[in-house]
Amino acid sequence: MSANAPLRLSTRLEASHTTAAWREDPRRPGAWILEVGGAEQSTLVPGRPRQLVYEYLQRVAPALDAMGEPGAPLRVLHLGGGALSLPRYVQATRPGSEQLVIDLDAELMPFVLESFPLEAPELTRIVIGDVRSALPAPGTQAPYDVVLLDISLGPGSPERLLEAEYYRELLALLAPGGTLLVNVGDEQPLDVTRRLASQLSALGTSVWVSAHQGIVDGRYHGNLILGASRRRWQREKLEALRLAGPHPAAVLVGIELEGLGKP
DSSP states (O other): OOTTOOSOSEEEETTTTEEEEEEEOSSSTTOEEEEETTEEEEEEOTTOTTOOOSHHHHHHHHHHHTSSSTTOOOEEEEEOOTTOHHHHHHHHHSTTOEEEEEESOTTHHHHHHHHSOOSSGGGEEEEESOTTTTOOOTTSSOOEEEEEEEEEEOTTSOGGGTSHHHHHHHHTTEEEEEEEEEEEEEOTTTHHHHHHHHHHHHTTOEEEEEEEHHHHTTSOOEEEEEEEESSOOOHHHHHHHHHHSSSSEEEEEGGGGGGTTOO
């Protein structure tokens, strides 16, 4: 077992009625995979927070990089914690950022942090609760530059996490120039992504989608990153997202979204 092995290899998650466990990544020396309920959820490469293993995270990262001034601190709300890959990335690329993480399982965050602590724990607050009912009330704290819903919404997700009113609540937490990012694990013909994009457009936001080209043109299932903001992202910024990959990459905006899931 590697020198950076976790202190414990597994723990019971009472709220989710399942088990979380670490196992060594056979493909990446020194990396550890977090499994929840036997399913791979996150992969950490200790000491290398900028190294994001999963493709969807590699699409989220350029969107985070594009917020505000390069390297300037951000206020970020993470809905869903996992192994805290994205909070670690923000800490590494945006020192001084204030972050709030909401996660359902009281046992998961201590299990992760006891072995792989954050670099600046005083700047990241963790709240145990549901990603809707535990939201901060608007106006009770400073608004967020980014709200990131990272629970892989999809066809089997609860209606209360798909309905328009939830997204109205999320948008109310954003600063005027802030952006909502949503990780959608969808199946063709991408009904969930289409629904969320339509709802967010109806709420007065500019919407874009970043994904593998084969997903947006109807060939594959997979993860899409949906972005929504009151202020329209410039075409140059969206093109930079596409160029950042992973490739083949597609970024759709406006009327282009009508082609989601179509060759």
